[in-house]
Amino acid sequence: MDITFDHVSYTYQANTPMAGVGLDDVSVTIHGGAYTAIIGHTGSGKSTLLQHLNALLKPTSGTVRIGERMITPSTSNKNLHPLRKKVGMVFQFAESQLFAATVREDVAFGPRNFGVSAEDADALAVQMVARVGLPEDVLDRSPFDLSGGQMRRVAIAGVLAMQPEVLVLDEPTAGLDPAGRREMMALFAKLHADGQTIVLVTHQMDDVADFADDVLVMDQGKVVRQGHPKEIFQDAQWLLDHQLGLPRTTQFALRLQQKGFKFDHLPLTTPELAQMLAEQLGGARHE
Amino acid sequence: MADDIITVEHLRYTYQDAQVAALDDVSLRVPRGTWVSVIGHNGSGKSTLAKNILGLLEPDAGVINVDGMVLSEETVWDIRSRVGIVFQNPENQFVGATVADDVAFGLENHAVPREEMLTRVDDALNAVRMREFANREPAHLSGGQKQRVAIAGVVAQQPQIIILDEATSMLDPAGRKEILALIRELKDRLGLTVLSITHDLDEAAGSDQLIVLDDGHVVETGKPSQIFAHGTSLVAHGLDVPYSQQLRGELGKLGIEIPGDYYDDEGLVDYLWTLRSTM
Numbered sequence: 001m002d003i004t005f006d007h008v009s010y011t012y013q014a015n016t017p018m019a020g021v022g023l024d025d026v027s028v029t030i031h032g033g034a035y036t037a038i039i040g041h042t043g044s045g046k047s048t049l050l051q052h053l054n055a056l057l058k059p060t061s062g063t064v065r066i067g068e069r070m071i072t073p074s075t076s077n078k079n080l081h082p083l084r085k086k087v088g089m090v091f092q093f094a095e096s097q098l099f100a101a102t103v104r105e106d107v108a109f110g111p112r113n114f115g116v117s118a119e120d121a122d123a124l125a126v127q128m129v130a131r132v133g134l135p136e137d138v139l140d141r142s143p144f145d146l147s148g149g150q151m152r153r154v155a156i157a158g159v160l161a162m163q164p165e166v167l168v169l170d171e172p173t174a175g176l177d178p179a180g181r182r183e184m185m186a187l188f189a190k191l192h193a194d195g196q197t198i199v200l201v202t203h204q205m206d207d208v209a210d211f212a213d214d215v216l217v218m219d220q221g222k223v224v225r226q227g228h229p230k231e232i233f234q235d236a237q238w239l240l241d242h243q244l245g246l247p248r249t250t251q252f253a254l255r256l257q258q259k260g261f262k263f264d265h266l267p268l269t270t271p272e273l274a275q276m277l278a279e280q281l282g283g284a285r286h287e
Numbered sequence: 288m289a290d291d292i293i294t295v296e297h298l299r300y301t302y303q304d305a306q307v308a309a310l311d312d313v314s315l316r317v318p319r320g321t322w323v324s325v326i327g328h329n330g331s332g333k334s335t336l337a338k339n340i341l342g343l344l345e346p347d348a349g350v351i352n353v354d355g356m357v358l359s360e361e362t363v364w365d366i367r368s369r370v371g372i373v374f375q376n377p378e379n380q381f382v383g384a385t386v387a388d389d390v391a392f393g394l395e396n397h398a399v400p401r402e403e404m405l406t407r408v409d410d411a412l413n414a415v416r417m418r419e420f421a422n423r424e425p426a427h428l429s430g431g432q433k434q435r436v437a438i439a440g441v442v443a444q445q446p447q448i449i450i451l452d453e454a455t456s457m458l459d460p461a462g463r464k465e466i467l468a469l470i471r472e473l474k475d476r477l478g479l480t481v482l483s484i485t486h487d488l489d490e491a492a493g494s495d496q497l498i499v500l501d502d503g504h505v506v507e508t509g510k511p512s513q514i515f516a517h518g519t520s521l522v523a524h525g526l527d528v529p530y531s532q533q534l535r536g537e538l539g540k541l542g543i544e545i546p547g548d549y550y551d552d553e554g555l556v557d558y559l560w561t562l563r564s565t566m
Binding site for chain 2: 041042147148149174175176177178179180203243245248249252255256259260261270271273274275277278280281282
Protein backbone atom coordinates (compact mmCIF):
# COMPACT_ATOMS: atom_id res chain seq x y z
CA MET A 1 0.00 0.00 0.00
CA ASP A 2 1.44 3.36 -1.05
CA ILE A 3 0.74 6.63 0.75
CA THR A 4 0.86 9.60 -1.61
CA PHE A 5 0.85 13.28 -0.68
CA ASP A 6 -0.23 15.62 -3.47
CA HIS A 7 0.45 19.32 -2.78
CA VAL A 8 -0.42 18.93 0.89
CA SER A 9 -0.31 21.96 3.15
CA TYR A 10 -1.36 22.01 6.77
CA THR A 11 -1.84 25.11 8.88
CA TYR A 12 -2.10 24.88 12.66
CA GLN A 13 -4.96 26.92 14.15
CA ALA A 14 -5.96 28.16 10.70
CA ASN A 15 -7.87 31.47 10.50
CA THR A 16 -6.62 32.67 13.87
CA PRO A 17 -3.81 35.07 14.73
CA MET A 18 -1.93 32.00 16.08
CA ALA A 19 -1.86 30.29 12.66
CA GLY A 20 1.39 28.44 11.98
CA VAL A 21 2.60 26.36 9.05
CA GLY A 22 2.93 22.63 9.73
CA LEU A 23 3.32 21.39 6.16
CA ASP A 24 3.98 23.49 3.08
CA ASP A 25 3.10 22.06 -0.35
CA VAL A 26 4.33 18.53 0.25
CA SER A 27 4.20 16.08 -2.67
CA VAL A 28 5.77 12.75 -1.89
CA THR A 29 5.10 9.02 -2.06
CA ILE A 30 5.88 6.51 0.68
CA HIS A 31 6.06 3.18 -1.11
CA GLY A 32 4.53 -0.05 0.09
CA GLY A 33 7.24 -2.51 1.14
CA ALA A 34 9.88 0.20 1.63
CA TYR A 35 11.79 1.13 4.79
CA THR A 36 11.45 4.90 4.75
CA ALA A 37 13.30 7.16 7.18
CA ILE A 38 12.09 10.69 7.89
CA ILE A 39 14.74 13.06 9.21
CA GLY A 40 14.69 16.75 10.10
CA HIS A 41 15.43 18.88 13.15
CA THR A 42 12.87 19.49 15.88
CA GLY A 43 10.02 21.58 14.49
CA SER A 44 10.70 20.74 10.83
CA GLY A 45 7.27 19.17 10.34
CA LYS A 46 8.05 15.47 10.88
CA SER A 47 5.29 14.92 13.42
CA THR A 48 2.74 16.82 11.33
CA LEU A 49 3.59 14.63 8.35
CA LEU A 50 3.27 11.48 10.49
CA GLN A 51 -0.18 12.46 11.67
CA HIS A 52 -1.34 12.67 8.05
CA LEU A 53 -0.30 9.06 7.40
CA ASN A 54 -3.43 7.75 9.12
CA ALA A 55 -5.60 10.87 8.91
CA LEU A 56 -5.13 11.95 12.53
CA LEU A 57 -4.77 15.30 10.75
CA LYS A 58 -6.43 16.22 7.47
CA PRO A 59 -4.71 18.54 5.00
CA THR A 60 -5.69 22.23 4.95
CA SER A 61 -5.20 21.96 1.17
CA GLY A 62 -4.15 19.16 -1.17
CA THR A 63 -4.86 15.43 -0.89
CA VAL A 64 -3.38 12.40 0.84
CA ARG A 65 -4.09 9.02 -0.72
CA ILE A 66 -3.71 6.15 1.73
CA GLY A 67 -4.04 2.98 -0.35
CA GLU A 68 -7.41 3.33 -2.04
CA ARG A 69 -8.65 5.95 0.35
CA MET A 70 -8.49 9.67 -0.55
CA ILE A 71 -8.25 12.22 2.27
CA THR A 72 -9.08 15.82 1.38
CA PRO A 73 -9.72 18.92 3.50
CA SER A 74 -13.45 18.12 3.36
CA THR A 75 -13.20 14.42 4.28
CA SER A 76 -15.63 13.65 7.10
CA ASN A 77 -14.24 12.35 10.37
CA LYS A 78 -16.62 9.42 10.12
CA ASN A 79 -15.34 6.13 8.77
CA LEU A 80 -11.65 6.95 9.28
CA HIS A 81 -11.51 3.96 11.62
CA PRO A 82 -10.28 1.43 9.00
CA LEU A 83 -7.30 3.68 8.22
CA ARG A 84 -6.17 3.54 11.82
CA LYS A 85 -5.96 -0.22 11.42
CA LYS A 86 -4.04 -0.06 8.15
CA VAL A 87 -1.45 2.39 9.44
CA GLY A 88 -0.16 1.45 12.90
CA MET A 89 1.52 4.23 14.89
CA VAL A 90 4.12 3.61 17.57
CA PHE A 91 4.54 6.96 19.25
CA GLN A 92 7.56 8.13 21.26
CA PHE A 93 7.80 6.42 24.65
CA ALA A 94 4.96 4.12 23.58
CA GLU A 95 5.25 2.23 26.88
CA SER A 96 3.53 5.18 28.58
CA GLN A 97 0.31 4.11 26.82
CA LEU A 98 0.14 0.65 28.38
CA PHE A 99 -2.82 0.32 30.71
CA ALA A 100 -4.16 -3.23 31.05
CA ALA A 101 -3.66 -5.62 33.96
CA THR A 102 -1.81 -8.18 31.85
CA VAL A 103 0.34 -8.09 28.73
CA ARG A 104 -2.13 -10.43 27.05
CA GLU A 105 -5.07 -8.03 27.56
CA ASP A 106 -3.05 -5.00 26.56
CA VAL A 107 -1.92 -6.48 23.25
CA ALA A 108 -5.38 -7.92 22.48
CA PHE A 109 -7.10 -4.58 23.18
CA GLY A 110 -6.50 -3.11 19.69
CA PRO A 111 -7.87 -6.04 17.67
CA ARG A 112 -10.83 -6.34 20.09
CA ASN A 113 -11.63 -2.71 19.34
CA PHE A 114 -11.65 -3.48 15.63
CA GLY A 115 -14.20 -6.24 16.13
CA VAL A 116 -11.93 -9.30 16.31
CA SER A 117 -13.37 -12.07 18.50
CA ALA A 118 -11.91 -12.54 21.98
CA GLU A 119 -10.43 -15.86 20.99
CA ASP A 120 -8.76 -14.57 17.81
CA ALA A 121 -7.52 -11.44 19.58
CA ASP A 122 -5.90 -13.61 22.22
CA ALA A 123 -4.24 -15.74 19.55
CA LEU A 124 -2.91 -12.53 17.95
CA ALA A 125 -1.56 -11.40 21.33
CA VAL A 126 0.33 -14.67 21.78
CA GLN A 127 1.72 -14.44 18.23
CA MET A 128 2.79 -10.78 18.46
CA VAL A 129 4.41 -11.07 21.87
CA ALA A 130 6.59 -13.81 20.34
CA ARG A 131 7.25 -11.69 17.25
CA VAL A 132 8.67 -8.80 19.29
CA GLY A 133 11.02 -11.24 20.98
CA LEU A 134 9.44 -11.50 24.43
CA PRO A 135 9.20 -14.85 26.24
CA GLU A 136 5.75 -16.40 26.48
CA ASP A 137 5.70 -16.17 30.26
CA VAL A 138 5.26 -12.37 30.15
CA LEU A 139 1.74 -12.81 28.71
CA ASP A 140 0.04 -13.14 32.07
CA ARG A 141 2.26 -10.68 33.89
CA SER A 142 1.49 -7.03 34.47
CA PRO A 143 3.19 -4.88 31.81
CA PHE A 144 4.24 -2.56 34.63
CA ASP A 145 6.47 -5.22 36.19
CA LEU A 146 8.61 -5.37 33.05
CA SER A 147 11.75 -3.38 32.24
CA GLY A 148 11.44 -0.20 30.15
CA GLY A 149 12.70 -1.94 27.01
CA GLN A 150 10.30 -4.86 27.49
CA MET A 151 7.37 -2.50 28.09
CA ARG A 152 8.12 -0.77 24.81
CA ARG A 153 8.10 -4.15 23.06
CA VAL A 154 4.67 -4.86 24.53
CA ALA A 155 3.41 -1.54 23.15
CA ILE A 156 4.82 -2.41 19.72
CA ALA A 157 3.19 -5.87 19.90
CA GLY A 158 -0.10 -4.06 20.57
CA VAL A 159 0.24 -2.10 17.34
CA LEU A 160 1.36 -5.18 15.36
CA ALA A 161 -1.68 -7.08 16.67
CA MET A 162 -3.84 -4.80 14.50
CA GLN A 163 -1.87 -6.22 11.54
CA PRO A 164 -1.21 -2.83 9.98
CA GLU A 165 0.01 -2.60 6.39
CA VAL A 166 2.28 0.29 7.37
CA LEU A 167 4.14 0.46 10.68
CA VAL A 168 5.08 4.02 11.70
CA LEU A 169 7.78 4.37 14.38
CA ASP A 170 8.45 7.74 16.02
CA GLU A 171 11.92 7.68 17.69
CA PRO A 172 11.41 4.07 18.81
CA THR A 173 14.85 3.72 20.43
CA ALA A 174 14.86 6.97 22.46
CA GLY A 175 15.95 6.30 26.03
CA LEU A 176 17.04 2.70 25.44
CA ASP A 177 20.58 1.58 26.28
CA PRO A 178 22.96 0.47 23.48
CA ALA A 179 22.08 -3.22 23.68
CA GLY A 180 18.35 -2.40 23.82
CA ARG A 181 18.70 -0.12 20.81
CA ARG A 182 20.52 -2.77 18.77
CA GLU A 183 17.87 -5.39 19.59
CA MET A 184 15.02 -3.00 18.76
CA MET A 185 16.52 -2.07 15.37
CA ALA A 186 17.13 -5.77 14.63
CA LEU A 187 13.44 -6.42 15.36
CA PHE A 188 12.32 -3.78 12.81
CA ALA A 189 14.79 -5.10 10.23
CA LYS A 190 13.28 -8.56 10.66
CA LEU A 191 9.72 -7.24 10.34
CA HIS A 192 10.76 -5.42 7.17
CA ALA A 193 12.43 -8.54 5.79
CA ASP A 194 9.09 -10.32 6.37
CA GLY A 195 7.37 -7.74 4.17
CA GLN A 196 6.30 -5.05 6.65
CA THR A 197 6.30 -1.49 5.29
CA ILE A 198 8.17 0.71 7.77
CA VAL A 199 8.28 4.45 8.31
CA LEU A 200 10.90 5.50 10.86
CA VAL A 201 11.33 8.98 12.32
CA THR A 202 14.76 9.28 13.92
CA HIS A 203 17.70 11.47 14.86
CA GLN A 204 20.03 8.44 14.67
CA MET A 205 21.75 8.80 11.31
CA ASP A 206 23.58 5.49 11.77
CA ASP A 207 20.21 3.74 11.82
CA VAL A 208 19.17 5.59 8.65
CA ALA A 209 22.39 4.49 6.95
CA ASP A 210 22.13 0.90 8.16
CA PHE A 211 18.45 0.18 7.61
CA ALA A 212 16.51 2.63 5.41
CA ASP A 213 16.15 2.30 1.65
CA ASP A 214 14.47 5.69 1.22
CA VAL A 215 14.99 8.94 3.14
CA LEU A 216 12.79 12.03 3.34
CA VAL A 217 14.50 15.16 4.63
CA MET A 218 12.16 17.75 6.13
CA ASP A 219 12.82 21.42 6.74
CA GLN A 220 10.35 24.19 7.54
CA GLY A 221 7.34 22.06 6.68
CA LYS A 222 8.67 20.96 3.30
CA VAL A 223 10.16 17.70 2.09
CA VAL A 224 13.40 19.19 0.79
CA ARG A 225 15.08 15.98 -0.37
CA GLN A 226 14.14 12.39 -1.01
CA GLY A 227 16.47 9.55 -1.98
CA HIS A 228 18.50 6.53 -0.98
CA PRO A 229 20.74 7.08 2.10
CA LYS A 230 23.78 6.75 -0.23
CA GLU A 231 22.62 9.82 -2.18
CA ILE A 232 21.33 11.82 0.78
CA PHE A 233 24.50 11.51 2.84
CA GLN A 234 26.83 12.37 -0.08
CA ASP A 235 25.98 16.03 0.33
CA ALA A 236 27.39 16.20 3.85
CA GLN A 237 27.79 19.97 4.02
CA TRP A 238 24.18 20.52 2.99
CA LEU A 239 22.96 18.26 5.82
CA LEU A 240 25.16 20.01 8.36
CA ASP A 241 23.82 23.37 7.11
CA HIS A 242 20.30 22.05 7.81
CA GLN A 243 21.29 21.15 11.40
CA LEU A 244 21.16 17.45 10.62
CA GLY A 245 23.75 14.91 11.64
CA LEU A 246 25.69 12.37 9.61
CA PRO A 247 26.41 8.69 10.21
CA ARG A 248 29.52 8.22 12.38
CA THR A 249 31.40 6.69 9.46
CA THR A 250 30.59 9.61 7.18
CA GLN A 251 31.73 12.09 9.86
CA PHE A 252 34.97 10.19 10.26
CA ALA A 253 35.53 10.03 6.49
CA LEU A 254 35.02 13.80 6.29
CA ARG A 255 37.76 14.33 8.87
CA LEU A 256 40.06 12.05 6.88
CA GLN A 257 39.21 14.05 3.77
CA GLN A 258 40.07 17.33 5.49
CA LYS A 259 43.42 15.80 6.40
CA GLY A 260 44.13 14.95 2.78
CA PHE A 261 42.59 11.54 2.04
CA LYS A 262 40.68 11.37 -1.22
CA PHE A 263 37.43 9.39 -1.54
CA ASP A 264 35.40 9.16 -4.74
CA HIS A 265 32.28 8.98 -2.55
CA LEU A 266 31.60 9.25 1.19
CA PRO A 267 31.12 5.87 2.90
CA LEU A 268 28.16 5.17 5.23
CA THR A 269 29.23 2.07 7.13
CA THR A 270 32.39 1.05 8.99
CA PRO A 271 33.21 -1.96 6.75
CA GLU A 272 32.81 0.27 3.68
CA LEU A 273 35.25 2.88 5.06
CA ALA A 274 37.70 0.17 6.17
CA GLN A 275 37.66 -1.27 2.63
CA MET A 276 38.30 2.16 1.07
CA LEU A 277 41.17 2.80 3.50
CA ALA A 278 42.65 -0.63 2.90
CA GLU A 279 42.81 0.11 -0.83
CA GLN A 280 44.75 3.31 -0.12
CA LEU A 281 46.93 1.92 2.66
CA GLY A 282 47.36 -1.64 1.44
CA GLY A 283 50.84 -0.90 0.08
CA ALA A 284 52.14 0.18 3.47
CA ARG A 285 52.42 -3.40 4.65
CA HIS A 286 54.72 -4.45 1.81
CA GLU A 287 57.42 -1.86 2.38
CA MET B 288 41.36 10.30 51.36
CA ALA B 289 41.04 14.01 52.01
CA ASP B 290 40.59 14.85 48.34
CA ASP B 291 37.74 12.45 47.61
CA ILE B 292 34.36 14.18 47.80
CA ILE B 293 32.52 10.84 47.54
CA THR B 294 33.76 7.47 48.72
CA VAL B 295 31.75 4.28 48.64
CA GLU B 296 33.10 1.21 50.42
CA HIS B 297 31.78 -2.33 50.02
CA LEU B 298 28.25 -1.15 49.33
CA ARG B 299 25.56 -3.80 49.03
CA TYR B 300 21.91 -3.11 48.29
CA THR B 301 19.08 -5.57 47.64
CA TYR B 302 15.59 -4.51 46.56
CA GLN B 303 12.73 -5.90 48.57
CA ASP B 304 11.70 -9.37 47.39
CA ALA B 305 14.66 -9.55 44.99
CA GLN B 306 16.74 -12.73 44.91
CA VAL B 307 19.95 -11.04 43.87
CA ALA B 308 21.60 -7.88 45.19
CA ALA B 309 21.26 -4.88 42.84
CA LEU B 310 24.65 -3.67 44.08
CA ASP B 311 27.20 -6.08 45.48
CA ASP B 312 30.46 -5.04 47.12
CA VAL B 313 30.68 -1.76 45.21
CA SER B 314 33.62 0.47 46.14
CA LEU B 315 34.58 3.69 44.37
CA ARG B 316 36.10 7.13 44.88
CA VAL B 317 35.21 10.44 43.27
CA PRO B 318 38.01 13.02 43.61
CA ARG B 319 36.84 16.58 44.31
CA GLY B 320 36.46 18.76 41.23
CA THR B 321 36.50 15.88 38.71
CA TRP B 322 33.95 14.49 36.27
CA VAL B 323 33.37 10.80 36.90
CA SER B 324 31.02 8.70 34.75
CA VAL B 325 29.38 5.49 35.86
CA ILE B 326 28.50 3.52 32.74
CA GLY B 327 26.50 0.34 32.35
CA HIS B 328 23.40 -1.01 30.59
CA ASN B 329 19.88 -0.47 31.92
CA GLY B 330 19.47 -2.59 35.02
CA SER B 331 23.21 -2.71 35.78
CA GLY B 332 22.71 -0.87 39.08
CA LYS B 333 23.72 2.67 38.06
CA SER B 334 20.63 4.47 39.33
CA THR B 335 20.50 2.32 42.45
CA LEU B 336 23.99 3.55 43.22
CA ALA B 337 22.92 7.20 42.86
CA LYS B 338 19.91 6.62 45.13
CA ASN B 339 22.14 5.06 47.78
CA ILE B 340 24.54 8.01 47.65
CA LEU B 341 21.60 10.39 48.16
CA GLY B 342 20.26 8.30 51.03
CA LEU B 343 17.04 7.58 49.12
CA LEU B 344 17.72 3.88 49.57
CA GLU B 345 19.28 2.34 52.65
CA PRO B 346 22.19 -0.04 51.98
CA ASP B 347 22.33 -3.60 53.41
CA ALA B 348 26.01 -3.08 54.07
CA GLY B 349 28.85 -0.69 53.36
CA VAL B 350 29.85 2.90 54.10
CA ILE B 351 29.14 6.00 52.01
CA ASN B 352 31.02 9.21 52.69
CA VAL B 353 30.03 12.51 51.04
CA ASP B 354 32.02 15.71 51.51
CA GLY B 355 33.58 14.46 54.74
CA MET B 356 30.36 13.11 56.28
CA VAL B 357 29.47 9.47 56.76
CA LEU B 358 25.95 8.99 55.38
CA SER B 359 23.50 8.25 58.19
CA GLU B 360 20.07 9.34 59.38
CA GLU B 361 21.72 12.33 61.08
CA THR B 362 23.71 13.52 58.07
CA VAL B 363 21.35 12.69 55.20
CA TRP B 364 19.78 16.17 54.97
CA ASP B 365 23.12 17.88 55.18
CA ILE B 366 24.43 15.61 52.43
CA ARG B 367 21.40 16.17 50.21
CA SER B 368 21.87 19.92 50.46
CA ARG B 369 25.32 19.47 48.91
CA VAL B 370 24.21 17.19 46.08
CA GLY B 371 21.97 18.24 43.19
CA ILE B 372 20.53 15.64 40.84
CA VAL B 373 19.23 16.02 37.28
CA PHE B 374 17.03 13.14 36.15
CA GLN B 375 16.42 11.60 32.74
CA ASN B 376 12.96 12.95 32.10
CA PRO B 377 12.45 16.65 32.81
CA GLU B 378 8.67 16.16 32.55
CA ASN B 379 8.69 14.21 35.79
CA GLN B 380 10.42 16.86 37.84
CA PHE B 381 8.42 20.02 37.17
CA VAL B 382 6.29 21.37 39.98
CA GLY B 383 6.17 25.14 39.42
CA ALA B 384 3.58 27.07 37.39
CA THR B 385 6.36 29.17 35.88
CA VAL B 386 9.98 28.51 35.14
CA ALA B 387 11.09 30.82 37.98
CA ASP B 388 8.73 29.16 40.49
CA ASP B 389 10.11 25.83 39.54
CA VAL B 390 13.70 26.89 40.10
CA ALA B 391 12.67 28.44 43.45
CA PHE B 392 10.95 25.29 44.69
CA GLY B 393 14.07 23.58 46.02
CA LEU B 394 15.11 26.77 47.82
CA GLU B 395 11.72 27.12 49.50
CA ASN B 396 12.19 23.61 50.83
CA HIS B 397 15.54 24.62 52.27
CA ALA B 398 13.99 27.74 53.87
CA VAL B 399 16.18 30.20 52.01
CA PRO B 400 15.10 33.82 52.80
CA ARG B 401 13.03 35.46 50.05
CA GLU B 402 15.50 38.19 49.07
CA GLU B 403 18.31 35.71 48.66
CA MET B 404 16.01 33.31 46.88
CA LEU B 405 15.13 35.88 44.20
CA THR B 406 18.80 36.58 43.55
CA ARG B 407 19.70 32.90 43.41
CA VAL B 408 16.86 32.06 41.01
CA ASP B 409 17.83 34.93 38.75
CA ASP B 410 21.50 33.96 38.80
CA ALA B 411 20.71 30.31 38.13
CA LEU B 412 18.44 31.11 35.17
CA ASN B 413 21.10 33.42 33.85
CA ALA B 414 23.71 30.68 34.17
CA VAL B 415 21.66 28.32 32.00
CA ARG B 416 20.66 31.16 29.62
CA MET B 417 16.95 30.83 30.38
CA ARG B 418 16.37 34.17 32.08
CA GLU B 419 13.99 35.45 29.40
CA PHE B 420 11.83 32.37 30.03
CA ALA B 421 11.42 33.09 33.76
CA ASN B 422 7.67 33.72 33.58
CA ARG B 423 6.85 31.08 30.97
CA GLU B 424 5.06 27.81 31.64
CA PRO B 425 7.52 24.90 31.76
CA ALA B 426 5.11 22.76 29.68
CA HIS B 427 5.72 24.90 26.59
CA LEU B 428 9.49 24.49 26.49
CA SER B 429 11.52 22.13 24.29
CA GLY B 430 13.20 19.08 25.85
CA GLY B 431 16.59 20.81 25.96
CA GLN B 432 15.10 23.96 27.51
CA LYS B 433 13.31 21.90 30.15
CA GLN B 434 16.54 20.17 31.05
CA ARG B 435 18.24 23.58 31.34
CA VAL B 436 15.52 24.68 33.79
CA ALA B 437 16.05 21.49 35.80
CA ILE B 438 19.77 22.28 35.90
CA ALA B 439 19.00 25.85 37.03
CA GLY B 440 17.00 24.36 39.91
CA VAL B 441 20.07 22.38 40.92
CA VAL B 442 22.49 25.30 40.46
CA ALA B 443 20.29 27.57 42.61
CA GLN B 444 20.82 25.19 45.54
CA GLN B 445 24.58 25.85 45.25
CA PRO B 446 25.57 22.20 45.59
CA GLN B 447 29.11 20.82 45.69
CA ILE B 448 28.19 17.83 43.57
CA ILE B 449 25.89 17.39 40.57
CA ILE B 450 24.64 13.90 39.78
CA LEU B 451 23.41 13.45 36.21
CA ASP B 452 21.09 10.43 36.00
CA GLU B 453 20.91 9.84 32.22
CA ALA B 454 20.21 13.56 32.00
CA THR B 455 20.75 13.78 28.24
CA SER B 456 19.33 10.46 27.05
CA MET B 457 15.95 11.89 26.01
CA LEU B 458 17.38 14.81 24.05
CA ASP B 459 18.16 15.00 20.33
CA PRO B 460 21.88 15.13 19.38
CA ALA B 461 21.99 18.95 19.31
CA GLY B 462 20.23 19.24 22.68
CA ARG B 463 22.56 16.65 24.19
CA LYS B 464 25.70 18.50 23.09
CA GLU B 465 24.32 21.79 24.39
CA ILE B 466 23.46 20.40 27.85
CA LEU B 467 26.84 18.68 28.24
CA ALA B 468 28.67 21.87 27.27
CA LEU B 469 26.57 23.82 29.77
CA ILE B 470 27.31 21.42 32.64
CA ARG B 471 31.01 21.45 31.80
CA GLU B 472 31.02 25.25 31.86
CA LEU B 473 29.18 25.35 35.20
CA LYS B 474 31.46 22.71 36.67
CA ASP B 475 34.57 24.70 35.78
CA ARG B 476 33.16 28.06 36.83
CA LEU B 477 31.62 26.92 40.13
CA GLY B 478 34.22 24.29 40.98
CA LEU B 479 31.68 21.46 41.07
CA THR B 480 32.17 17.72 41.04
CA VAL B 481 30.10 15.82 38.47
CA LEU B 482 29.00 12.21 38.85
CA SER B 483 27.35 11.21 35.59
CA ILE B 484 25.30 8.06 35.14
CA THR B 485 25.05 7.26 31.47
CA HIS B 486 25.27 4.71 28.71
CA ASP B 487 26.32 7.28 26.13
CA LEU B 488 30.00 6.72 25.36
CA ASP B 489 30.41 10.12 23.72
CA GLU B 490 29.32 11.68 27.00
CA ALA B 491 31.56 9.35 29.00
CA ALA B 492 34.57 10.02 26.76
CA GLY B 493 35.04 13.50 28.23
CA SER B 494 35.25 12.24 31.83
CA ASP B 495 38.31 12.14 34.04
CA GLN B 496 37.40 8.68 35.25
CA LEU B 497 35.07 5.88 34.14
CA ILE B 498 33.49 3.25 36.34
CA VAL B 499 31.87 0.34 34.49
CA LEU B 500 29.02 -1.39 36.34
CA ASP B 501 27.50 -4.69 35.30
CA ASP B 502 25.05 -6.81 37.29
CA GLY B 503 25.67 -4.72 40.39
CA HIS B 504 29.45 -5.10 40.34
CA VAL B 505 32.19 -2.62 39.45
CA VAL B 506 33.82 -4.49 36.57
CA GLU B 507 36.32 -1.85 35.44
CA THR B 508 37.67 1.50 36.62
CA GLY B 509 40.05 3.78 34.76
CA LYS B 510 40.56 6.69 32.42
CA PRO B 511 38.37 6.58 29.27
CA SER B 512 41.42 5.77 27.13
CA GLN B 513 42.21 2.74 29.33
CA ILE B 514 38.66 1.44 29.33
CA PHE B 515 38.06 2.09 25.64
CA ALA B 516 41.31 0.29 24.74
CA HIS B 517 39.63 -3.07 25.27
CA GLY B 518 36.46 -2.26 23.39
CA THR B 519 34.99 -5.72 23.02
CA SER B 520 34.57 -6.12 26.77
CA LEU B 521 32.27 -3.07 26.68
CA VAL B 522 29.93 -4.95 24.33
CA ALA B 523 29.93 -7.87 26.74
CA HIS B 524 28.76 -5.40 29.39
CA GLY B 525 25.88 -4.26 27.14
CA LEU B 526 27.56 -1.06 25.98
CA ASP B 527 28.84 0.28 22.67
CA VAL B 528 32.39 0.30 21.38
CA PRO B 529 33.80 3.77 20.60
CA TYR B 530 33.75 4.42 16.86
CA SER B 531 37.53 4.63 16.50
CA GLN B 532 37.86 1.15 18.02
CA GLN B 533 35.17 -0.25 15.71
CA LEU B 534 37.04 1.06 12.70
CA ARG B 535 40.32 -0.39 13.99
CA GLY B 536 38.60 -3.75 14.29
CA GLU B 537 37.37 -3.58 10.68
CA LEU B 538 40.81 -2.50 9.44
CA GLY B 539 42.36 -5.38 11.39
CA LYS B 540 40.12 -7.82 9.50
CA LEU B 541 41.61 -6.45 6.25
CA GLY B 542 45.16 -6.96 7.50
CA ILE B 543 45.87 -3.40 8.66
CA GLU B 544 46.89 -3.77 12.28
CA ILE B 545 47.24 -0.53 14.21
CA PRO B 546 49.61 -0.72 17.17
CA GLY B 547 48.97 0.96 20.52
CA ASP B 548 46.12 0.84 23.01
CA TYR B 549 43.61 3.48 22.15
CA TYR B 550 43.16 6.39 19.78
CA ASP B 551 40.24 8.78 19.91
CA ASP B 552 38.83 9.95 16.55
CA GLU B 553 41.41 12.69 16.16
CA GLY B 554 44.28 10.40 17.11
CA LEU B 555 43.19 7.76 14.63
CA VAL B 556 42.79 10.31 11.81
CA ASP B 557 46.36 11.49 12.50
CA TYR B 558 47.69 7.95 12.65
CA LEU B 559 46.06 6.95 9.36
CA TRP B 560 47.30 10.10 7.64
CA THR B 561 50.85 9.47 8.84
CA LEU B 562 50.60 5.88 7.61
CA ARG B 563 49.43 7.08 4.22
CA SER B 564 52.15 9.74 4.00
CA THR B 565 54.90 7.19 4.60
CA MET B 566 53.76 5.01 1.71
